[in-house]
């Protein structure tokens with residue numbers, strides 16, 4: 439009998455390495471995608487943004503903030519893009535900074551869909567699967583404004599948007615990033631297609647669960663074909679109930695996301711990232727089985743992810759890795775702190791979206807404290 443004894447029943451450690459497709463992670467703490475709106479009108483990540491990601495490169499994988507693949511899809515003032523040559527050059531600096539510290543980084547490609555306004559996306563159309571406005575207002579260059587009724591994408595325009603995701607993903611790889619995470623969560627364009635409340639189309643993209651899943655299948659399949667499935671992840675947030683992309687019928691959710699993942703399974707994607715309040719619950723674990731690949735989880739905005747939660751999720755094998763948001767904002771060296779059970783800095787939410795270094799690159803590392 440050759441080979442070492444199998445570690446049957448040995449819990450896996452949050453601080454142990456893991457491989458997600460082509461991505462080899464030093465530990466299972468993933469920096470969750472975190473919009474910080476510090477890339478100015480040009481959408482070019484500059485010195486401050488480079489420094490922010492450089493500081494946090496000790497996580498197993500950095501997922502960048504949601505980044506627009508075309509100007510129509512820009513959802514926030516100061517959001518970075520991956521459209522222009524300058525934006526690509528900016529992301530190359532981010533990739534180099536993370537790699538220089540031995541880290542890994544993927545770009546979250548995010549089309550905002552109807553969660554935007556012409557005073558955010560440079561006067562362009564606001565688009566969605568159906569012409570249904572979000573009930574509410576969003577922050578624009580001219581203060582808070584009601585969300586407009588979006589233009590319902592034609593089939594041809596939907597195909598053009600798929601092509602924009604592909605071009606954006608190629609640019610991300612060209613910039614030296616290790617891959618992309620397609621943003622299918624949190625009520626933005628892809629999630630709008632999945633939700634029966636936001637998508638009332640009667641063509642091939644609407645109606646049945648399979649039809650509502652079609653656009654996301656097409657985006658992810660095309661991106662995987664372009665840059666290699668092993669460097670593509672997908673983020674979803676079934677039942678999140680955010681930005682009017684409601685999903686209130688569990689059977690429909692299971693059918694819609696099941697149809698999505700059944701079709702993505704053969705691709706062999708790097709990972710599926712699920713935001714859901716019960717990562718260990720039936721729904722997420724069923725979706726994991728149907729996906730058949732590595733699972734990253736996050737329990738959502740309701741409570742801030744704790745060390746104990748992350749450790750338990752990985753040890754119980756409910757996930758292969760955990761996406762961690764606000765603790766990584768507040769602690770550039772979070773993995774070191776969690777590994778050594780050191781105290782943490784508290785996040786300052788009023789500075790999440792403010793301009794400048796305050797609340798962004800000025801959270802101290804343990805070393806700074808020792809030195810001071």
Ligand SMILES: Cc1cc2nc3c(=O)[nH]c(=O)nc-3n(C[C@H](O)[C@H](O)[C@H](O)COP(=O)(O)O)c2cc1C
Pocket residue numbers: 470471472473474502503504546621623624673713736737738739741742743761762763764765790
């Ligand atoms: C300031 C802020 C910005 C966020 N931006 C994004 C984003 O761009 N894309 C995304 O998928 N999720 C985004 N999220 C959600 C986080 O990735 C994460 O799911 C959430 O913060 C809950 O995890 P936590 O308790 O570890 O913070 C954001 C959350 C916060 C607090």
